Amino acid sequence: MQEFISYKNIQIAFTAEGKGKTIVLLHGFLESSSIWKHLTLELKKTHRVVTIDLLGHGNTEKLGYIHSMETMAEVVHAVLFHLKIKKFSLIGHSMGGYVALAFAEKFPQQLEKLILLNSSPVADSEERKQNRDRAKRLVKQNKKAFISMAIKNLFTDENRNALRPKINTLVEEATQIPEENIIAAIEGLKNRKDRTKVLQQYKGEKVIISGKNDPVVPFQEIKEIAEQAHSNFIAFEDGHMSYLENREELGEKLITLFS
Incomplete structure (x- = not known):
């Protein structure tokens, strides 16, 4: 069941289930903590599992006109502080991976494992930034059509x-x-900084999980980044949504990683 904490006069939604070492799950853009239901059922048998609705998503409210990765990392920190959890592992899907990297930069001493799922430390290219601006216009013109296209x-x-x-x-x-929440997230994505060095310098265990046909995170690029950062690298055959496209395989890999 979801709980809430107050943070800078807004409500942050989260769940905390199970006992043992803590695993924190961070969803991606246009998602919510509901994407983790299947995985939580498995992981909570042996671990304490925390899921968080990131700013402007799910049941967490909007905070300002831009939801930066740094601000979202601070929200994650606030939830874990509330739960009195000092050490934990982070799994971030897509945008959640960007937030996990921002967290690793600000609070590395709290992390045991850093797992990027269909995510990358690389910042947006100029072309990608232009696409983000185009996306904002599309959201204003026809939010539902944009969401349908973006997810499919x-x-x-x-x-x-x-x-x-x-x-x-x-x-x-x-x-x-809400439209303004989507735009705040797009601004945060567009303006996020490159955290390749953060990944390389992070001393704890790090894992990158990627899809060979991911249209967002180029497979060869992320494979090379994983090698340079001395990260464990796991490849699936499908696209950007490994938690659905490779659900059983992902569950098995994560259970092995945390056993």
Whole structure:
């Protein structure tokens, strides 16, 4: 069941289940902590599992006109401080990985494992920044059409058909996010800094999990980054949404990592 803390006069939603060492799960753009339900069921058998709705997503409110990765990392820190948890592992999907890296930069001593799922330490290119600005305009013109296109394009063609009911649920949930919240997240994504050195310098265990056909995170690029950062690297065959496209494999890999 979700709980809430007050942070800078807004409500932050989170869940905390199970006992043992703590694993914190951070969702991506246009998602919420609901994406982790299946994984939480498994991990909470042996661990304490914390999921957080990041700023402007799920049941967490908006905070200002831009939701920077640094601000979201501070929100994560506030939730863990509230729960009196000093050491934990972080798993971040896509935008959640960017937040995890911002956390690793600010509070490295609190992390045991850093796991990037379909994510990268690389900042947006100029072309990508222009695409973000285009996305903001699309959100204002037709929010639902933007969300539908943005989410469906993250899957391989094959999985877009095979996982249609689950994709429709993701789209339906994302359409509940207010327009201004989406724009605040896009601004944060566009302006995030490159954290390749943060990943390289992080001394704890680090794992990068990637899809060979990920349309957002170029596979060869992230594989090379993992090698340079001395990160454990796990590859799946599918796209950007490994928690759905490779659900069983991902669960098995994570159970092994945390056993």
